[in-house]
Amino acid sequence: MTDTTAFIIFGASGDLTTRKLVPALFSLHRKGRLPSGFRLIGMARSPIDPAAFRASLRAAAAPADAAAWTSFEARLDYLRGDPTDPQSLARLEAKLSGAETGDGAAHRLYYLATPPHVYADVVQRLGAAGMVDRRRGWRRVIIEKPFGSDLASAQELNRLLHRVLDEEQIYRIDHYLGKETVQNVLVFRFANSIFEPLWNRNYIDHVQITVAETVGVEHRGPFYDRVGVVRDMFQNHLLQVLAMAAMEPPASFDAEALRNERIKVLRAVRPFEPGDIAGRTLRAQYDGYRQEAGVAPDSTTPTYAALRLSIDNWRWQGVPFFLRSGKRLAAKATSIVIQFKSVPHVMFPLPPGQGIQPNSLAICIQPDEGMHLQFQVKEPGTPAGMRPVDMDFHYANDFGPGAIPEAYERLLLDAFMGDPSLYTRNDSIELAWALVDPILRAWEQPSAPPLLHYAPGTWGPAESGAWLAADGRAWSSDCVRHEP
Ligand SMILES: NC(=O)c1ccc[n+]([C@@H]2O[C@H](COP(=O)([O-])OP(=O)(O)OC[C@H]3O[C@@H](n4cnc5c(N)ncnc54)[C@H](OP(=O)(O)O)[C@@H]3O)[C@@H](O)[C@H]2O)c1
CATH class of the missing domain: 3.30.360.10 (Dihydrodipicolinate Reductase; domain 2)
Structure with missing residues (x-):
């Protein structure tokens, strides 16, 4: 049985994906550290052809190891859509589950690289669409900074996230x-x-x-x-x-x-x-x-x-x-x-x-x-x-x-x-x-x-x-x- 791990980036047409996330994933790929059956689906509202998405990431990464990039690139895909829109999420779900056909577990890591004001909405919609259901594998969500703009807004964001996710599924990033x-x-x-x-x-x-x-x-x-x-x-x-x-x-x-x-x-x-x-x-x-x-x-x-x-x-x-x-x-x-x-x-x-x-x-x-x-x-x-x-x-x-x-x-x-040691817990934030x-x-x-x-x-x-x-x-x- 082979497990699969899908890495889904919301806001994939943005700077963070190009400059930080994809180069980091490529480095893990070269070191053989990506999980088995890894694939990346980037989603954003901009109309981008998947081939053009890969080409722009390649141009930004300027990989010295062309062969490694070619095998990495085969795992990258792009889907136009708005993560706060149920229909876009339904198309994403179809794409994801279409590839999760094996006998092994099908894990998913969602990365919120959108502007912060949509974090709560995206997570609620993932929950409503059943996309954080853990029966087939783990479901984790990485949330970028800023996490709130003061104590009240951080508490409110935590409250909304906890409606859908257990704390152990939430990875709040502080890259320091x-x-x-x-x-x-x-x-x-x-x-x-x-x-x-x-x-x-x-x-x-x-x-x-x-x-x-x-x-x-x-x-x-x-x-x-x-x-x-x-x-x-x-x-x-x-x-x-x-x-x-x-x-x-x-x-x-x-x-x-x-x-x-x-x-x-x-x-x-x-x-x-x-x-x-x-x-x-x-x-x-x-x-x-x-x-x-x-x-x-x-x-x-x-x-x-x-x-x-x-x-x-x-x-x-x-x-x-x-x-x-x-x-x-x-x-x-x-x-x-x-x-x-x-x-x-x-x-x-x-x-x-x-x-x-x-x-x-x-x-x-x-x-x-x-x-x-x-x-x-x-x-x-x-x-x-x-x-x-x-x-x-x-x-x-x-x-x-x-x-x-x-x-x-x-x-x-x-x-x-599944190691959250270097991520920030709700009480810490x-x-x-x-x-x-x-x-x-x-x-x-x-x-x-x-x-x-x-x-x-x-x-x-x-x-x-x-x-x-x-x-x-x-x-x-x-x-x-x-x-x-
Ligand atoms: N860049 C960094 O180095 C860095 C560092 C620390 C934290 N962050 C955080 O990471 C997140 C992304 O940063 P970024 O620099 O990549 O920003 P960015 O370049 O502005 O990209 C934002 C992305 O979100 C999408 N988006 C914009 N408005 C949206 C909306 N209303 N609903 C859904 N999607 C929307 C955009 O794509 P479409 O318009 O195509 O949908 C784009 O893909 C931000 O929260 C930022 O604070 C970034």
């Missing part, structure tokens, strides 16, 4: 969790014995998490202007990375154990109260943003934000987590920097006013994936001179260039295998919204701290450095400094 370097945080912490004893308030002064982009809003002006940096980056990616860095060791590498520990971190983050928004948050917009296509000329949407988070548990009490993200910054870099405490007593005869730079560990998530541990060494030829040096690890050096697969590759493979909602609401009030401005190509508003300096700290650029 699919990044090898984010998963490496777990390996680094829990497969080594020397770091975890230091991973707490006794040794760590503070933690910085940065997602910096050099690009502006590009063609996404109208979308971005409604959303802003907190919804686009913090509610999902930054909070999930924070959870990976701060979680307790799970007892097993099991999906629910991992997700439970990440959620415990979000539960322990101290909520933002109206009175502390001014001190714990900072927002800014890059100069020229209001002139971008699709952006309101008087827009107050922030393109940069920095937040100070506290985690109220035994491990992290008193250790601030500074999160920042922005567009049009000086460099593209995503990093977690663990800043250790200063030595308790300096016995070296240092010049007046000079201290010893504390140790730091930079976990560079992208683009130059690696880790850098900074420590002091004695400067040769001086009686007690010292300076910081680095112990460096670059993924490219040890595993070769291109060894790190795209996040979507890992995430799609996990969805085929809602907790994340509950954390950022008060910030978004407070920023809309007349009493809100002012919207700052910054020049493109810088590290954000000058006030951001001063904000951290007032706390006795400074932003780290460790990962940028290490780029080849």
Whole structure:
């Protein structure tokens, strides 16, 4: 008996399918990791001939291995239709069941790559058409971000999805969790014995998490202007990375154990109260943003934000987590920097006013994936001179260039295998919204701290450095400094 697995993309004429999903699937095909009997059906409303669909995907993927592409391409099909229209779904069902004739199980993975406002409708219609019925095989649905635009809308979307699907059938994607370097945080912490004893308030002064982009809003002006940096980056990616860095060791590498520990971190983050928004948050917009296509000329949407988070548990009490993200910054870099405490007593005869730079560990998530541990060494030829040096690890050096697969590759493979560890559960999404909602609401009030401005190509508003300096700290650029 041979099983079949159909991968159905709704919104298949869009950018995500061409740029991310199909290249990831092709890479899995080349590695022999696609499930047996795999085939892809793309559906969208645009009239596209299946041959033209394949040709456009081939042109975008520019495959080096032509033979592999030819065998992959034979599994790709396109069906014109609207996933919110019952007749289109009936034609899809006929196409799918027409190929599910063998004795084996017939599994289906539906991918919602449509605009978010139709997610609930599509799932309801799939349910009404009996297309998530699990008698012949599993039925899973991957849902792209954004998942809601605030807590109420995320709760409502979860409620509507749960009318049709069990939670175990829902795969909410946050592609940051699919990044090898984010998963490496777990390996680094829990497969080594020397770091975890230091991973707490006794040794760590503070933690910085940065997602910096050099690009502006590009063609996404109208979308971005409604959303802003907190919804686009913090509610999902930054909070999930924070959870990976701060979680307790799970007892097993099991999906629910991992997700439970990440959620415990979000539960322990101290909520933002109206009175502390001014001190714990900072927002800014890059100069020229209001002139971008699709952006309101008087827009107050922030393109940069920095937040100070506290985690109220035994491990992290008193250790601030500074999160920042922005567009049009000086460099593209995503990093977690663990800043250790200063030595308790300096016995070296240092010049007046000079201290010893504390140790730091930079976990560079992208683009130059690696880790850098900074420590002091004695400067040769001086009686007690010292300076910081680095112990460096670059993924490219040890595993070769291109060894790190795209996040979507890992995430799609996990969805085929039924492993939701790196997908976000309903309670996690809602907790994340509950954390950022008060910030978004407070920023809309007349009493809100002012919207700052910054020049493109810088590290954000000058006030951001001063904000951290007032706390006795400074932003780290460790990962940028290490780029080849
Ligand atoms: N692109 C990325 O890198 C990326 C990253 C993260 C998240 N996402 C999310 O992934 C989803 C798709 O993104 P995308 O960049 O591929 O968008 P896109 O290029 O605008 O494509 C959207 C797709 O949805 C279809 N569509 C549009 N309006 C629809 C409607 N009312 N009902 C049904 N189908 C509709 C469009 O095709 P037809 O008009 O032909 O039907 C098109 O195939 C979005 O929710 C986005 O937020 C994308």
